[in-house]
Amino acid sequence: MTKKRKKPYDLDIPEYQLESLARVLLPIMQDYLASEEGQKDYEEWQKSQLNKQKNKEKEPH
Structure with missing residues (x-):
């Protein structure tokens, strides 16, 4: 019998609890991301992720 490896x-x-939580949170998250504020925040997040990636590429190896 193999042991199930635990993910980090x-x-x-x-x-079943994760699924219940997802059923509650998903519509809330969708509404937020569809809102003007959510769109603005998402755009800012994307820019910050791009900046992180650029900074990581600039770091000497």
Whole structure:
């Protein structure tokens, strides 16, 4: 019998609880991201991710 390998992000939360949480959070997140504020925040997040990537590429190896 093989042992199930634990993932580093595994929080020992039962699957049914994760699904319940997702059912509650997903519509809230979708509404937020569809809003003007959410669009602005998402755009800022994308820019920050791009800057992080550029800075990482500039670092000497």
